[in-house]
Amino acid sequence: MFKRRHLIASAAGAMILPSAAVRAQAWPSQPVKLVVPYGPGGASDALGRVVAEKMTALIGQQVIVENKAGGNTIIGMDAVAKAKPDGYTLLLGSTTMATNVALGFKMPFDPLKDLQPISTVADIYDLLAVGKEVPVTDYASFAAWVNKQPQKVRFACSGIGNQPHLWGELFRSHNKLNMEVVGYKGSADALRDVLGGHVPVLVDVVLPTGNLIRQGKLTGICIASKERSPICPSVPTVVELGMPDLVSAAFYGLVGPAGLPPALVERLNGLCGEILKDAAVKAKLAELGLVTTGSTPQAFADKIRFETDRWSKVVKENNIKIET
Known part of the structure; x- marks a missing residue:
C-alpha cells in the first residue's frame, strides 16, 4: 500500500514540476x-x-x-x-x-x-572632452589647467541627474578637480555650447561626441572604458590613466x-x-x-x-x- 501511494504521489509531483518548463516551451503563441x-x-x-x-x-x-x-x-x-x-x-x-x-x-x-x-x-561609455580653445592635450595638462583657474571650470552635460552627469561628478571628486556642472536639456545643446566656446568641458557618452573628437573639432581627454573605442581610438581609457574604479557606461x-x-x-x-x-x-x-x-x-x-x-x-x- 505504501509503495502504491508513494508511486501515485511521485507521479503527481512529476506532473506538477515540469509545468513551468512546459509553459516556457509553449511560449510564444x-x-x-x-x-x-x-x-x-x-x-x-x-x-x-x-x-x-x-x-x-x-x-x-x-x-x-x-x-x-x-x-x-x-x-x-x-x-x-x-x-x-x-x-x-x-x-x-x-x-x-x-x-x-x-x-x-x-x-x-x-x-x-x-x-x-x-x-x-x-x-555606451562615458567620456570627457574639451573645446579646441582649451590649451590642453592630455589628462595631465587638463588637470593642471583646471586647477590653476581662478574660478570653477564648468563642464556641460546632457541633463542634471543623468548617468553622464553622475559620472562627471565622480570623475571630478576622484581627481579633486575644481569643476562644476552646467546641465542642458540634451546632448545637442551641450555640444553646441562647447563647440561654440561658451563652456570649456563636456561630459557625454561616446556618440556623437566621439565622432567630433575624431574630426578634430574637440579634444578627447579620456573615455570611461577598459579598452579604447573604435569611434575615437586616440582617446586613452581611464584604466590606462590609472583610474580603473572610474570605468562607467x-x-x-x-x-x-x-x-x-x-x-x-x-x-x-x-x-x-x-x-x-x-x-x-x-x-x-x-x-x-x-x-x-x-x-x-x-x-x-x-x-x-x-x-x-x-x-x-x-x-x-x-x-x-x-x-x-
Whole structure:
C-alpha cells in the first residue's frame, strides 16, 4: 500500500514540476511586446528595434516595440512591472533602473523587487572632452589647467541627474578637480555650447561626441572604458590613466516583470545571447556607439544593485537634488 501511494504521489509531483518548463516551451503563441521607455527616433529606440527585429526572426512571432516615454522612464517601467509575468510584455531596461533610485524618484514600483533582470544587452561609455580653445592635450595638462583657474571650470552635460552627469561628478571628486556642472536639456545643446566656446568641458557618452573628437573639432581627454573605442581610438581609457574604479557606461538590458517562470527567464536569456552573437546586430549597435554585452540574470541583477549603490553615494556626497 505504501509503495502504491508513494508511486501515485511521485507521479503527481512529476506532473506538477515540469509545468513551468512546459509553459516556457509553449511560449510564444502570440506577439510579444517590447516596451522602450523612451520616445521614438533616439538611440534607445533604435536599440530596441534592432533587438525586436532579431528576436522576431528567432521566435517566429512578431516582437512589437511600444514606446512609453515619460517620467524619466518610470512610466514604461511601471507598465512592465504591473504586466502579467508570462513573457509577452518585456522591457528594454536602462541605467535609470539604478539612477532613479539613487536620485530619490518616487516610483509606484521597486526596480529591484518588481522587475526581473534577464540579460544585459549593451553599454555606451562615458567620456570627457574639451573645446579646441582649451590649451590642453592630455589628462595631465587638463588637470593642471583646471586647477590653476581662478574660478570653477564648468563642464556641460546632457541633463542634471543623468548617468553622464553622475559620472562627471565622480570623475571630478576622484581627481579633486575644481569643476562644476552646467546641465542642458540634451546632448545637442551641450555640444553646441562647447563647440561654440561658451563652456570649456563636456561630459557625454561616446556618440556623437566621439565622432567630433575624431574630426578634430574637440579634444578627447579620456573615455570611461577598459579598452579604447573604435569611434575615437586616440582617446586613452581611464584604466590606462590609472583610474580603473572610474570605468562607467550607460547600460541597457532585457527585463521582464517579477514572477516570470525560471524556465522562461532561462529561455529568454538564451535568446538574448543568440541575438548578441549575431554579427549584423553587433555592427548595427556599433553604429550607435554601443558595445554588446550579455550576462546571466543574476549578473544583471548584481549590476543593477552595484550601480544603484554607486550612484546613490555620488548623489549624497555631491548633494545632487532634482525635482521628483
